[in-house]
Amino acid sequence: MYEDIDLEQAWRLLQEHSPSLRHEVVSATAALGRILAQTLYAGQDLPPQAQSAVDGYALGENHGMDNNPYVLCGSLSTAESASAVLDKGHAKAVNTGGVLPLGTVAVIPHEKVSVKGEHLYLLGKVKPGDCIKRAGEDFARNERLLTAGTQVDPTALGLLAAFGIDVVEVLERPRVAIICLADNIVPRGIEPGSGQMRDSNGPMLSGFVSEQGGITVALHYPPHTGGSLNIVLQELSRQTELVLLVGGTYQDGENTSRLLMEDVGAQVIFWGVSIQPGSHAGAGKLGNCLLLSLSGNPAACAVNYHLYAAPVMRNLQGMPWYYRQVTARCRNGFPKKTGSRRFVRGRACWQNSGWEVEVLPGQKPSMLRSWLGCNALIDLPPGSGPIAEGEEVRVLLLTDYTVSLVED
Amino acid sequence: MYEDIDLEQAWRLLQEHSPSLRHEVVSATAALGRILAQTLYAGQDLPPQAQSAVDGYALGENHGMDNNPYVLCGSLSTAESASAVLDKGHAKAVNTGGVLPLGTVAVIPHEKVSVKGEHLYLLGKVKPGDCIKRAGEDFARNERLLTAGTQVDPTALGLLAAFGIDVVEVLERPRVAIICLADNIVPRGIEPGSGQMRDSNGPMLSGFVSEQGGITVALHYPPHTGGSLNIVLQELSRQTELVLLVGGTYQDGENTSRLLMEDVGAQVIFWGVSIQPGSHAGAGKLGNCLLLSLSGNPAACAVNYHLYAAPVMRNLQGMPWYYRQVTARCRNGFPKKTGSRRFVRGRACWQNSGWEVEVLPGQKPSMLRSWLGCNALIDLPPGSGPIAEGEEVRVLLLTDYTVSLVED
Numbered sequence: 001m002y003e004d005i006d007l008e009q010a011w012r013l014l015q016e017h018s019p020s021l022r023h024e025v026v027s028a029t030a031a032l033g034r035i036l037a038q039t040l041y042a043g044q045d046l047p048p049q050a051q052s053a054v055d056g057y058a059l060g061e062n063h064g065m066d067n068n069p070y071v072l073c074g075s076l077s078t079a080e081s082a083s084a085v086l087d088k089g090h091a092k093a094v095n096t097g098g099v100l101p102l103g104t105v106a107v108i109p110h111e112k113v114s115v116k117g118e119h120l121y122l123l124g125k126v127k128p129g130d131c132i133k134r135a136g137e138d139f140a141r142n143e144r145l146l147t148a149g150t151q152v153d154p155t156a157l158g159l160l161a162a163f164g165i166d167v168v169e170v171l172e173r174p175r176v177a178i179i180c181l182a183d184n185i186v187p188r189g190i191e192p193g194s195g196q197m198r199d200s201n202g203p204m205l206s207g208f209v210s211e212q213g214g215i216t217v218a219l220h221y222p223p224h225t226g227g228s229l230n231i232v233l234q235e236l237s238r239q240t241e242l243v244l245l246v247g248g249t250y251q252d253g254e255n256t257s258r259l260l261m262e263d264v265g266a267q268v269i270f271w272g273v274s275i276q277p278g279s280h281a282g283a284g285k286l287g288n289c290l291l292l293s294l295s296g297n298p299a300a301c302a303v304n305y306h307l308y309a310a311p312v313m314r315n316l317q318g319m320p321w322y323y324r325q326v327t328a329r330c331r332n333g334f335p336k337k338t339g340s341r342r343f344v345r346g347r348a349c350w351q352n353s354g355w356e357v358e359v360l361p362g363q364k365p366s367m368l369r370s371w372l373g374c375n376a377l378i379d380l381p382p383g384s385g386p387i388a389e390g391e392e393v394r395v396l397l398l399t400d401y402t403v404s405l406v407e408d
Numbered sequence: 409m410y411e412d413i414d415l416e417q418a419w420r421l422l423q424e425h426s427p428s429l430r431h432e433v434v435s436a437t438a439a440l441g442r443i444l445a446q447t448l449y450a451g452q453d454l455p456p457q458a459q460s461a462v463d464g465y466a467l468g469e470n471h472g473m474d475n476n477p478y479v480l481c482g483s484l485s486t487a488e489s490a491s492a493v494l495d496k497g498h499a500k501a502v503n504t505g506g507v508l509p510l511g512t513v514a515v516i517p518h519e520k521v522s523v524k525g526e527h528l529y530l531l532g533k534v535k536p537g538d539c540i541k542r543a544g545e546d547f548a549r550n551e552r553l554l555t556a557g558t559q560v561d562p563t564a565l566g567l568l569a570a571f572g573i574d575v576v577e578v579l580e581r582p583r584v585a586i587i588c589l590a591d592n593i594v595p596r597g598i599e600p601g602s603g604q605m606r607d608s609n610g611p612m613l614s615g616f617v618s619e620q621g622g623i624t625v626a627l628h629y630p631p632h633t634g635g636s637l638n639i640v641l642q643e644l645s646r647q648t649e650l651v652l653l654v655g656g657t658y659q660d661g662e663n664t665s666r667l668l669m670e671d672v673g674a675q676v677i678f679w680g681v682s683i684q685p686g687s688h689a690g691a692g693k694l695g696n697c698l699l700l701s702l703s704g705n706p707a708a709c710a711v712n713y714h715l716y717a718a719p720v721m722r723n724l725q726g727m728p729w730y731y732r733q734v735t736a737r738c739r740n741g742f743p744k745k746t747g748s749r750r751f752v753r754g755r756a757c758w759q760n761s762g763w764e765v766e767v768l769p770g771q772k773p774s775m776l777r778s779w780l781g782c783n784a785l786i787d788l789p790p791g792s793g794p795i796a797e798g799e800e801v802r803v804l805l806l807t808d809y810t811v812s813l814v815e816d
Contacts, residue, residue: 097590099603136772138770138772155779181638183503275419364461366541372554
């Protein structure tokens with residue numbers, strides 16, 4: 001067990017102890033956003049036969065292509081044209097994507113011909129192969145289409161449909177349980193009594209989980225939902241890959257969250273990371289489930305989620321672990337000195353002169369305000385002074401990931 | 409009706425003819441990703457009462473704060489401490505977020521005190537107000553919380569929960585219908601016959617719609633799903649804000665898609681945009697429904713969607729219209745000359761030296777391959793020559809939006 005470690009060590013330890021996801025089979029229509037657990041190959045050529053790339057005319061052989069005129073054949077149905085043969089010197093109207101009759105040497109767009117009765121005159125040059133989509137031109141039979149680990153996007157949905165793939169094997173969605181340990185918060189639907197307040201951490205964390213493709217299977221408030229906390233945690237650790245214990249990192253002189261991990265027989269991986277806000281975070285492992293103890297202070301809780309839980313959620317799904325780190329010009333500065341390494345909530349945007357970041361208002365660990373519009377964490381090294389307007393700072397971009405820990 | 413216009417004019421026309429969305433009321437638990445149709449205000453202070461910002465001890469008045477020792481009071485329950493009073497010279501253990509007894513002047517973290525029996529000795533300096541979260545410090549009663557037009561993110565979910573807001577008024581999801589006009593494609597579940605192929609456009613477009621928060625209410629294949637196409641289109645235009653007509657821009661010498669718009673009495677807004685791929689795109693309006701005619705060639709269809717439909721989908725939802733445009737170094741070049749303005753599919757990424765973009769393989773308008781991993785469109789001006797490796801190009805970032813049309 002490691003105590004009061006630095007963030008990079010916490011990341012390495014979390015990577016080492018990452019849980020794994022099982023596979024499931026889903027219909028292609030429900031696969032958007034899911035992570036493929038199988039590599040898919042082309043079962044046939046795409047396009048399956050040579051097709052016209054334009055709306056125009058298929059041209060047969062003609063003693064040299066530019067030998068005007070061609071004799072126009074009548075229109076054929078799709079099924080007929082697939083087995084039709086284009087005689088020497090003949091031409092036939094075709095649509096984009098339409099199958100070409102056998103004997104087609106090239107296709108010419110309709111705007112480059114002149115039609116007079118049954119004769120077609122080329123107005124431009126044409127070479128054999130022009131405007132023809134070859135069979136297998138996009139994907140050849142047996143070629144790899146999509147690799148295991150790929151997230152299914154709309155293009156992948158198009159590919160699955162093009163190849164008639166109706167079901168795919170994907171990773172299960174990460175299942176997450178959230179247990180709120182603070183004794184003075186109440187869940188949604190309960191009117192807070194004297195000295196109590198409504199919980200905001202549970203709904204916020206559940207939103208983060210959902211945005212990362214996970215499912216919150218339980219949102220547990222021990223004083224309200226009852227049952228032995230140890231038994232609840234043991235049960236949830238069997239049903240999930242990640243349990244978030246919120247608050248209770250230091251309560252009445254006891255670290256409830258850490259005692260709880262020890263009581264259920266979890267391996268405590270680390271406790272305390274030398275950052276602010278949220279330095280009391282910790283991690284444990286119970287079976288295949290990672291237990292993360294996050295601060296109960298809302299803004300610190302969100303920082304903890306993004307620094308510990310979010311990379312694990314990505315890693316589970318085979319996505320890049322680390323946030324992209326950039327240097328940005330701080331538009332408005334930050335007035336405080338920094339003791340231990342500090343993560344300030346900011347809004348980064350790219351300008352043609354480079355990255356800029358604005359420190360958001362409400363930077364106390366308790367204030368949700370600093371997360372409104374937040375898309376970046378400004379990473380201030382220990383012992384740094386106030387940040388002046390226009391000063392350069394290191395920034396973690398919360399919406400951009402990379403596989404390597406250190407970038408320059 | 410405008411013909412063969414430039415892209416910027418098409419954008420202006422689409423903005424002018426944008427449909428509108430109705431409102432609906434949803435539960436806060438289902439609001440993630442939805443667009444608020446109402447501005448929300450704080451019904452009370454957050455936090456509701458003064459709270460401790462740390463785990464430590466609430467300190468009462470003491471003839472100057474540093475006058476050691478303080479007398480420790482027994483532990484109180486949450487409800488008791490809300491109405492408790494801290495006597496002069498007394499101190500009481502409190503947890504982060506815990507309500508402070510009346511008379512609390514400051515809070516000191518547990519690591520800065522020494523406790524001997526019933527006495528507490530301060531080891532550091534403390535000032536009145538230290539480590540206290542004031543009532544209303546995060547949001548004051550009646551302050552604006554979230555503005556109409558905001559997309560509900562996890563932080564907003566936290567805020568809704570913190571203020572006990574259980575239902576919110578949001579914009580309805582955009583409803584979209586997709587009609588595939590090509591006569592040689594078959595929908596999912598039907599084995600393609602001779603000369604036919606499986607449709608990939610419908611599932612791909614439906615994925616794009618879904619990623620943008622919309623719902624595909626119908627995926628219609630006229631030769632298979634039957635009924636009069638005119639009646640189907642009229643009916644769908646009453647049920648949706650957007651109908652995508654795919655393919656059929658030029659078929660047997662007729663523009664099926666445009667004739668269809670005219671037949672149902674739609675106002676044709678423009679036809680033909682001088683870009684490649686997908687120059688035959690057009691737009692019409694029928695009631696509150698925008699009709700967009702997209703190329704049936706898969707890659708051109710996706711380009712058309714991103715240039716015409718995606719901005720409309722964002723605009724409908726009050727989101728920024730335009731893609732962010734950046735200058736990027738083209739890593740691998742592009743070998744072809746460009747006639748009319750050309751949109752080449754690419755993968756852009758930001759490097760510390762600036763933006764870089766890679767031309768993706770398979771750039772024919774029919775090839776889905778060029779959309780695998782595509783996050784940018786390289787915008788080549790008319791008449792440009794081949795792009796050399798390392799040359800600078802203009803790029804539309806498909807994942808980053810802005811409100812203004814022209815940027816530098």
